[in-house]
Structure formats: structure tokens, C-alpha cells
Amino acid sequence: xxxxxxxxxxxxxxxxxxxxxxxxxxxxxxxxxxxxxxxxxxxxxxxxxxxxxxxxxxxxxxxxxxxxxxxxxxxxxxxxxxxxxxxxxxxxxxxxxxxxxxxxxxxxxxxxxxxxxxxxxxxxxxxxxxxxxxxxxxxxxxxxxxxxxxxxxxxxxxxxxxxxxxxxxxxxxxxxxxxxxxxxxxxxxxxxxxxxxxxxxxxxxxxxxxxxxxxxxxxxxxxxxxxxxxxxxxxxxxxxxxxxxxxxxxxxxxxxxxxxxxxxxxxxxxxxxxxxxxxxxxxxxxxxxxxxxxxxxxxxxxxxxxxxxxxxxxxxxxxxxxxxxxxxxxxxxxxxxxxxxxxxxxxxxxxxxxxxxxxxxxxxxxxxxxxxxxxxxxxxxxxxxxxxxxxxxxxxxxxxxxxxxxxxxxxxxxxxxxxxxxxxxxxxxxxxxxxxxxxxxxxxxxxxxxxxxxxxxxxxxxxxxxxxxxxxxxxxxxxxxxxxxxxxxxxxxxxxxxxx
Amino acid sequence: xxxxxxxxxxxxxxxxxxxxxxxxxxxxxxxxxxxxxxxxxxxxxxxxxxxxxxxxxxxxxxxxxxxxxxxxxxxxxxxxxxxxxxxxxxxxxxxxxxxxxxxxxxxxxxxxxxxxxxxxxxxxxxxxxxxxxxxxxxxxxxxxxxxxxxxxxxxxxxxxxxxxxxxxxxxxxxxxxxxxxxxxxxxxxxxxxxxxxxxxxxxxxxxxxxxxxxxxxxxxxxxxxxxxxxxxxxxxxxxxxxxxxxxxxxxxxxxxxxxxxxxxxxxxxxxxxxxxxxxxxxxxxxxxxxxxxxxxxxxxxxxxxxxxxxxxxxxxxxxxxxxxxxxxxxxxxxxxxxxxxxxxxxxxxxxxxxxxxxxxxxx
Numbered sequence: 001x002x003x004x005x006x007x008x009x010x011x012x013x014x015x016x017x018x019x020x021x022x023x024x025x026x027x028x029x030x031x032x033x034x035x036x037x038x039x040x041x042x043x044x045x046x047x048x049x050x051x052x053x054x055x056x057x058x059x060x061x062x063x064x065x066x067x068x069x070x071x072x073x074x075x076x077x078x079x080x081x082x083x084x085x086x087x088x089x090x091x092x093x094x095x096x097x098x099x100x101x102x103x104x105x106x107x108x109x110x111x112x113x114x115x116x117x118x119x120x121x122x123x124x125x126x127x128x129x130x131x132x133x134x135x136x137x138x139x140x141x142x143x144x145x146x147x148x149x150x151x152x153x154x155x156x157x158x159x160x161x162x163x164x165x166x167x168x169x170x171x172x173x174x175x176x177x178x179x180x181x182x183x184x185x186x187x188x189x190x191x192x193x194x195x196x197x198x199x200x201x202x203x204x205x206x207x208x209x210x211x212x213x214x215x216x217x218x219x220x221x222x223x224x225x226x227x228x229x230x231x232x233x234x235x236x237x238x239x240x241x242x243x244x245x246x247x248x249x250x251x252x253x254x255x256x257x258x259x260x261x262x263x264x265x266x267x268x269x270x271x272x273x274x275x276x277x278x279x280x281x282x283x284x285x286x287x288x289x290x291x292x293x294x295x296x297x298x299x300x301x302x303x304x305x306x307x308x309x310x311x312x313x314x315x316x317x318x319x320x321x322x323x324x325x326x327x328x329x330x331x332x333x334x335x336x337x338x339x340x341x342x343x344x345x346x347x348x349x350x351x352x353x354x355x356x357x358x359x360x361x362x363x364x365x366x367x368x369x370x371x372x373x374x375x376x377x378x379x380x381x382x383x384x385x386x387x388x389x390x391x392x393x394x395x396x397x398x399x400x401x402x403x404x405x406x407x408x409x410x411x412x413x414x415x416x417x418x419x420x421x422x423x424x425x426x427x428x429x430x431x432x433x434x435x436x437x438x439x440x441x442x443x444x445x446x447x448x449x450x451x452x453x454x455x456x457x458x459x460x461x462x463x464x465x466x467x468x469x470x471x472x473x474x475x476x477x478x479x480x481x482x483x484x485x486x487x488x489x490x491x492x493x494x495x496x497x498x499x500x
Numbered sequence: 501x502x503x504x505x506x507x508x509x510x511x512x513x514x515x516x517x518x519x520x521x522x523x524x525x526x527x528x529x530x531x532x533x534x535x536x537x538x539x540x541x542x543x544x545x546x547x548x549x550x551x552x553x554x555x556x557x558x559x560x561x562x563x564x565x566x567x568x569x570x571x572x573x574x575x576x577x578x579x580x581x582x583x584x585x586x587x588x589x590x591x592x593x594x595x596x597x598x599x600x601x602x603x604x605x606x607x608x609x610x611x612x613x614x615x616x617x618x619x620x621x622x623x624x625x626x627x628x629x630x631x632x633x634x635x636x637x638x639x640x641x642x643x644x645x646x647x648x649x650x651x652x653x654x655x656x657x658x659x660x661x662x663x664x665x666x667x668x669x670x671x672x673x674x675x676x677x678x679x680x681x682x683x684x685x686x687x688x689x690x691x692x693x694x695x696x697x698x699x700x701x702x703x704x705x706x707x708x709x710x711x712x713x714x715x716x717x718x719x720x721x722x723x724x725x726x727x728x729x730x731x732x733x734x735x736x737x738x739x740x741x742x743x744x745x746x747x748x749x750x751x752x753x754x755x756x757x758x759x760x761x762x763x764x765x766x767x768x769x770x771x772x773x774x775x776x777x778x779x780x781x782x783x784x785x786x787x788x789x790x791x792x793x794x795x796x797x798x799x800x801x802x803x804x805x806x807x808x809x810x811x812x813x814x815x816x817x818x819x820x821x822x823x824x825x826x827x828x829x830x831x832x833x834x835x836x837x838x839x840x841x842x843x844x845x846x847x848x849x850x851x852x853x854x855x856x857x858x859x860x861x862x863x
Contacts, residue, residue, distance in 0.1 A: 146592075146594065148590050148592060148594040149594050149596060149597075151561050151588075151590070151594065152588065152590055152594040152595075152596070152655075153596075153607070153611070154561065154580075154581045154582055155559055155561070155581055155586055155587070155588035155656075155665075156588075156607050156608035156611060156655070156659055157582050157583075157585075157608055157611050157612045157659065158582060158607075158611045159582055162611050166607075166611070167596060170598045171597070171598060246598060247598055247599070247600070247639065248598045248599065249599050249600060249602075249603040250599070250603065250607075250610060251603075251610065251615075252610070252613075252615075253610055253611045253612070253613050254613070255611065255612055255613045
């Protein structure tokens, strides 16, 4: 039987691949082609900012390794009724618009502790928005560990610290590596929030790229972007190497020391609690407090316009993304061509890892050559960094659905499109909604890539940067406050969809 | 190793099941027991009867809601599991996936920093006992289910603790391997002079390995004793039903030592003062007679099943009661044949008529 349906399916896949390659992947890595053209020299200025970027990323990763693992461990192993709230709080920095977060942190440390823009503030800020990645990935991998391994260890005489060292740590090591990679690359690439706390003397490479792009120094920006992208890729490869080791045999234990460490849980909780409050939560929320003190509700035409632009972009990007993300996710999760599926999956990872300002620069170069409308380029740029966010959770959800469920529906007489709509789609709907919310929020709050692309069109986060540069802090604060509230509503929606 | 005493041990859970959310479930209900040293004990009962919870409370993995656990005279109710010096074999084995066989088995001594040459020799000896000395460098995912089970047992024995707690240790194996490993387990426990408490829902397993069976139902101990004691003198319909095969006849008393079932008058082995009783007769004690007499219990053969070493007859009595009879020798009986059955009064168990007969049997 000549199958129309098969033809149709191939057509959908072809369109999806074409879309992914031309709109998402190629523009993102386009800047690498500059490496073959011009001469590559690193100016002393660029060398300086790179040094700062790597230093910050390194310190932040070290701090996160310690506190992130400790948090995740305590979080999984406590049965507090406040756990759900803790869970929400730790996620908040993930979806608060970065510019708003940066401003909040700047205001908190500046007003109370008189820490001005510079290295310390950059580090403090980066810890806040990277620690959720660390905690999330470690918690996810701790929760996968069979609980009876710990029970077995307990019956064999291990104290809780011994259990942690000899059983859990080796088993959730991969989660730690993933968390560290995310922390390092996010710190290396973050732009919007960092702009709020960087000074002219101390800035990171992504901020430098945006400045270069705006002052028209294209070759230097290209070099900086290439270096950032390559180092992100290097970190990814290094991580793959680290996750290869699966076997850990232990020969020694220090029962006395480890038992006394196990008994220190009260002090540990105190340290973790204060860290969470002073370093993470209060600086993040300070913007709300600030607005109560300096209430300045202004809604001029420009702010309204920016809101409309931002929401418009976020909405269209999510919608366009969804059309292609679902077939793409289905292909990655279900294709019999595993090599191709893996290739596409790692291409998504690469796009996610490319530092946003480098990505923005790359996109601006790519689409700018074709002389597109600026708004259109913005939409393309946002598609590029939101698309993987849409695809990833849907892939995970489809992989989670046992293929036998689909097969049994087929045996009961459903045709393949009916299986898709009546079986698979309802099961993966929460993931689709969660992915959409993440993509929408990311588009709404993204600063780095947007700044690198935009000249005249101002999204809301670009407007915040502008206002802060013009020292109109109160106005910027109010916009941040509004964004913050929107983020909060979305967070609650996200949690609700995860539950069902 | 002292004896183990449980005093009024109770465990209540709050249900997290969607249907019964928030309800309090009594998993173990006021259990008092004494476990003799060097004996092999099984906790036998249907799933959900609380046997695993009871075992976990002895190990300290579960905290009792009330009641106490004693090792000898010492109250260990609040002692952490790490300090109880026990060996525990989990149903899923819980072998550490990132360690090889040697390091799994030596984990107990290692973590207590008791890793002398003597201990190492001992671990070698234990591995030899479970026939895994040549697989010491293998990782758990490279071993078969039976091998994994033996590693789990070796790991528990290597702790040198005198008490072995086994939570359905043979449950995950296929029947043939499980049966073979029963004897290994029994031998090991006796060889190392250990006290064992073994949780199972498999009555045949319990019969073969135990010195002492503790039978549980709905969080309570129904009966405990040697396999022969429980088989020959079950104290309840449930005990008779769950261990071995038993048929039940609900009768009315005629006089103090005679009952009536259908038209048959049956003589009891001892006097009874109740008005209604339930008689229990083991399947192998039922005699089938092809001659149908008025004064016997009558029915029709529904199935004749050949089990290899014996024949099983399922007989439907005229009042609907199902009777299950086992015969060692072949006969001419076919399904559909009308037969009568009888049994000796020595082979009768007498139980009081319960409020709800089906519920009494229900697991």
C-alpha cells in the first residue's frame, strides 16, 4: 500500500529539520566562520575581560559545588512541610528577568552594605542565578538513587556522612557534573544582570561584546564570541569525559571523624539557612521592598510600548517554536535512527550553551546580511535560544511514556494519528506547557542576545538597562517589580502543571 | 547473641494513597514475640500483613509508633540502625552498583574501620561459601539474579553480626533457583550459628527452612510454632487455609460430639458446646468414594488435574462448597462423575463459626 501518511510524516520531519538548521542552529554558530576570515588577535583589553570572566565562573562554580550539593542533599533528606516553599524559592532566580535580578542585587548590596559595582558584586550576583541549576540537577540525580542503597549502608554500619561519601556522592556525581557545567557556562555567558553590576573597569566578556557591537568594533566582538563559544564547548566535552567513570571502590573509612561530621547537622543547617537567606533570597526579593520604599508607578508610552513588544515577541516565539518543537521532540525520542536523533539532541545542547551575547552577535551578523527588519531579527534571535527549552522537556516526557502504551492503543484499533492525539498528547501535555512557560519567560527576560541584536526596538529588559544607564533607578525599579510579579505568577503556573 | 523480644510493638502510617489519603493505617498492631537465639524464623503472611514493617522495626529502619524492642535485656528501641550490629538482606538486594563484589561484601567491615588481614581472610572465606570467590571483581550488573542474591547474603554475613534479617530474599528469583538457594541459605545460617528472621509470603519456603514460623495477618500474629505444629494444629481458619491446603465445611451441631453436613452426620474428635462450627480437613485426608450413599457428603467432580506425583480432584458439593482432594494413586474417576467424600474424625480441625466466613479466609 502506498502510504500517504508516511510521506506526510517525512514532509513534517523535513520541514522541522530545515527550520532547525537554518533558523536555530546555523545562525547560532555562524560567528565561528569569522575564525577562517580575518586575523585573530586578542587585544589586551579583551584578555583582561576574559580573565575576569573565567575567574568569576571558576569562583562561582566552586562556591556552588559546596553549597549546591549541601542544599540538594538537605533538601532531598528533609521531610519539612515548608519543603514545597523552599522548592519554589530556589527556582525563582531561574525565571526572574535577569535585568531585574541584577538591579535588585545591585540595590541590596549597594544600599545596605555599600558594595559598589565590581568583581565582588559580579560574583555575588552570579551565585544567585546559577545555584538553582546546581541544586536542580543534583536534586534530580539524588532522587533517582534507590533509597534502599542508603538503608543497606545503614544496616552495614555506615553513619550518614559515610553514606554520603561512599554511596550517594558516587551515584549522583553525574548530576554534580551537569550542575557544574551549567553553572560555569551560565556564569561565562550571562549578560543582562551582569550589566547592572559591572563597572567600566571590571566587566565580563559578554558585557564587553555588547559594548563592542554597539561601538561597531565587529572583528573584536567576533573574536570574543568565538572564544566564549569554544570554551563552552570545551567545558561540555570535558564534562562528558568526567561522567564516564562509573566505578568507585572504597578501601578506607574514618568512622569516628565521619560520625562526628554526621552529628554536625544543626550547625550545617544554620550555615545553609543563613547563606540561602542573605546571599540568595533577600537580594533577589529586595526589588519588591525597594518599591515599597520608593513607590513610583510610572507607565509612560515608552514603557507600555516595550511591554507590548516584549510580550508580542515572547508569544510569537513560543507559538512558532511549538509548531516545530513537538515533531522535533518526537523524532529525537522515538526515531529508530538513533545516531541522527543523538546528533540533533547534542545540537540543541550546543545552542543552549552558546553564550547569549555571542549568540546575539552571531545572529545579528547572520540575519543582518539579509537586511531583515529588526523586529523580525529579534524574533529569530529569540527563537534560537528558546527552541531548545521547548524541545528538551517534551523529549524527556515522550521518552517517559512507555512505547508499549502506544502499541496497545494500536492493537485496540486506533490509527497512528489517533494514538498521537488521544494517547501521547494528553500524557505529554504538562511537559509542553512547562516548556512553553520556560520559553515564554526566557524570551521575556533575555537581555544579552537582545542587546546584541537590537538598535531601535527596545524590549522591556533592554529598556531597564537603558534606564539604569541613565540613572533613572526608581523607574527601572518599578518595571522590575512588575516583571517580578509576572515571573512569580508564571512560577506558580509552572508548579501547578508539574503536579498534574 | 541473646534472644530478641518484642513488646507491644505497633506501627501506624498515614496513608498517602490518593483513594485513602490521610487515613491511619495500622501496619503492625500490638505484636509481642520472643525469638530464640540460633533459630531460623520466618514471618509468613499475605502481602500487606505487616511482616516487612515488623522486620524493619527490628532493624531500626522503621521507628515504632509504640512498643519496645529488646536484644536480651537491653532496650534498643531508640538505638540507631548503624549500632545494632545486624545483617540485612533486601528483597531487591540493593547491591551498590558502583562497587564490585569484593567491595560490596567488604563494605561493612570497611565502614567500621575493621579491615585487618584477618577480616580480609574472613571475607574470602564467606565469598567461597557462596561460591563467588572467582567473581570478586565483577560488578553487580554483570551478575545473574541468583549470584546477586548470594552477594547480598555474603555482604550481610561479612559484618559478623549474629542476627540476620532477610526481607523476601528469594522473592525476586525464578522458582527453580529460589528453591535451590533456600538450602544454601539454611546451611549458611546454621554454619555460622546465626539467628535468622526471614520474611516471606511463600508457604512452601516457610515450611522448608524454618525452625519456627510466625504467621501474620492484618498486623497481628495469628499463630507461631514449628511448621509441623502449625500444619497439624492450626489455631484458626486463616492458619489452616494459608499453610498447606485445607477444605472447610460449615456445619450445625447435632449433639455435643456430632455435627450435620448435608445428610451426613460426622463424629467430632472431641466435644464441643457451640451451636455452629466450621470443620477443616486437609486435602490429602479426603477420601473419594465412587459409590454415592445417602449418609455421606455428596458432590460432582469438576476437574481432575494431574500434578505429576499426584492427582488433584476439584469436587463441587451440592450446596456449592468446593472441595479439593489429593490422591497419590490413579483412579477411574472422571470429571462429571457423581461421588461421595468422607474423612476420619482424627483428621478434623474444629473452628468456631466466624461472623464472616469469606473474610476470615481472605488474605
